[in-house]
Amino acid sequence: MQRPTLTLLAAALMLATGLACATDTPTTIPAAAVHTAEQLRDKAMHDDTAYQVVASLTTEIGPRIAGGVNDPRARAWAIAKFKALGFDKVYTEPVTYPLWVRRSEHGAIVAPFPQSLSLTALGYSPGTPKGGLTAQVVQFPSLEALKAADPSSVKGKIVYIGYRMHRTKDGHDYGIGAGIREEGPLVAYAKGAAGFLLRSAGTDPNSRTPHAGVTDFTDFKHPDKAVPAAALSNPDADQLERVLAYGKPVTVKLDLDCGLAGTYTGYNVIGDITGRKYPDQVVVIGGHLDSWDPGTGAIDDGAGVAIALGAAKLIHDLPQRPDRTVRVIAFANEEMGLWGGRAYADRHAAEVGKFQLGTESDLGAAPVWRMSASVKPQARGAIEQIAKVLEPIGVAYDPKRPGGGGSDLSQMHLKGMAALSLAQDATYYFDWHHTANDTLDKIDPQQLAQNVAVYAVFTYMAAQADGNFGSAPNAFAGDGADD
Template sequence: MRFFPTLLAASLMLATGAAAAANGDTVIPAAAVQTATQLRDKAMGDDTGYKIVQSLTTEVGPRLAGSPADPRGREWAIAKFKELGFDKVYTEPVTYPLWERRSEHATIVAPFPQPLMLTALGYSAGTPQGGLTAQVVKFDSLDALKNADAATVKGKIIYIGFRMQRHKDGHDYGMGSAVRTQGPVIASRLGAAGFLLRSAGTDEHSRTPHTGVTGFTDPKDAIPAAALSNPDADQLERVLAYGKPVMVKLDLDVGFHGSYTGANVIGEITGRKHPDQVVAIGGHLDSWDPGTGAIDDGAGVAIAMAAGKLIRDLPQRPDRTIRVIAFANEEMGLWGGRAYAQKHAAEAGKHQLGTESDFGAGKVWRMSASVKPQARGAIEQIAKVLEPIGVAYDPQRPGGGGSDLSQMHGKGMAALSLTQDGTYYFDYHHNANDTLDKIDPREMAQNVAVYAAFSYMAAQAQGDFGSAPGAFAKDGAED
């Protein structure tokens, strides 16, 4: 008699699931929920994800798109997928502008000569031979720059000093990245000679500037653009406060050099019932060059690979295919994500559910979803499995799919957002301190548990989550 409550509960779950399926609702069978729970618990004590990112950051290191490390990273990913036992491993080409960084220097020339620590931004133009010396004009905000009189900035270096604050969800990066991407473009249109900003980062005491891409799309429009470390931005602002003309010399040996063809690297665990239907997860393989790309985004690639490997190790293959994508060149414009979405747009309806990990390796604390109304019950089933490891479900928020897979979401793929704790993420994001020691193996294991459990449940669901061409075009997802 001791087993009666368990048997009764299982019977009730089966009856409820059958009723839901009969009503057209998507439901996850009780057996799949049980297996996902076991996957979750196994993953929490598994170090596969950490070992993968350790391998990537040690054997390849920084992976600037188009650099000599780019093909080494691809070959590493192909070999790692095969080593982990994925059934199918292949690549899809991605072509993008080639931008190179060779050297970067800056100094305050007057009134108080001294060096500045800075880094060039992606798609920045180089300075003329011998450097560029011009007066600095400070703006308090991006809006102030938008309203500037061109005559007051022509031939000068524009500086914006927006300072990011620390938040769990990292929401200040919305403005920080806007200053970095839009600011140089606006400055160029106004006739400025160059652009500087306070780094889009939250580290206060480190002279490690944060790079990142600008919004330039045509090399003819680009001007020299760079980010100062927080302490150097403070110093520049103190000098500007004296009210004297401040002259800065920039010497940036960077720029465009034709185009380059890289590739997305894809590994699959083939579904046994519906091999043409996929649950898509992944991260981006490229990184910026100052650090080793551990949190951005070696961690995301490792989380997705490890989740796929745990599912592959089950006694039986999942009903649908688990597709893990290591995207090319996310950092300079979502090139891999856009290429994937363009190639697979007609298959949006066959993408069961998807999301990408691209916010470090802090614990996942929130889940949201963009799915059809009849699949909300299945999302709640996933949420109940994830709740014991600290993930709260917010049914009011849309799910964007993460950075690269946001492009496929835009084509109609149902998507989750799995928000990680980003309290300290922007201390290291895009700078020289993005290294392996910033990853806590226990927190990474929790991420793998989340991805393995949700992916398996989505693959086993009776019914779909609403993917169809154009299905979520107006859901308001921000990813």
């Protein structure tokens, strides 16, 4: 008889069926955890830890351009702050990147109506030749128009694109403005231009504060394959356009002392509140520690670091530690190309299955108004439980949108980490973003506290969930997440 063979086959089928059922088991959040999350939410709305953190960072350290003089000071500040707030494990991981330095910048219309221009050099821009660069300006209405232009109309000239951003709650115009800033200089170089100017990627119509930001000049082995590039403040862009409208040749002089200066090793600063039951499984939140240099980096992204630390501190102070580890990361050098996020994702890609859920705050400190998620189908119910706790403080759940994880943690999401997107109201964020006006006074303490409440709720509920949210290698490839 072949009974043993049939028995083994039946057993194998039963095992496979059981594994499938286990895989399909819905992820849920226990009622006790929901109740605690509601208490965390209410407490967070009256907690000022995050505001004290961002006030400390912007006052004691100030601007934090990656690799600049304040970079090591900011790192030491972060390590000390993590320890003071009770993280039981605080450590750093190296991040090496090209060092770009800004020393001075000047611009002026030379003819037909001489006058100065308020501008700032863009990240990875080379400097101008000694004595500056003087050339005629050629204007294009869009990046697409520049791409379609005959190179002979561009060669030897300074290209200018004047796209104007408008205020919107979701900040969607920034995708266009940042695209021009990043790609425009590359296109201008390829067509033989001498330089590149754009209207700042910002929404402040009346302030002569240009907006910094990075370009796509990332061929670091050939830094000469680039042209000097700068952003004009909105009023100065208006003035240049009025001059151009006269129909006469317009000449501009750029004098930018900036450029690459070797490489630099910075560090991601990481703090863990170690989980009680599953210490190797982590819920990860954070912000980036670096900022652009004109302001003090309050909304971009001191607020993000502070929100994550404030949320983690509230969880730390509960009578019992969470089941899973809560990890906060203060990322290095996000502004010049997600260097900290990419380094972290590369280093931890093999562990992506241990990442329960994550997202980063990097859109200021105005209230969170929308949540979306990229999770396995069996975890949608748990996301709805989180959404229900957040609804009373103004957060709407959009089940049709994916979650991207925020700026730096988008890189872990690309590796397969389940992720949220927690959209803040960006109506005024791009008035101050990357400018000298990015200072502490732009943060409303009560609005910041609402952010902390959101992060504390989702972090705690994810840490206490029965089941996971679907993190696995390449689990969310092609989900269309866009932060």
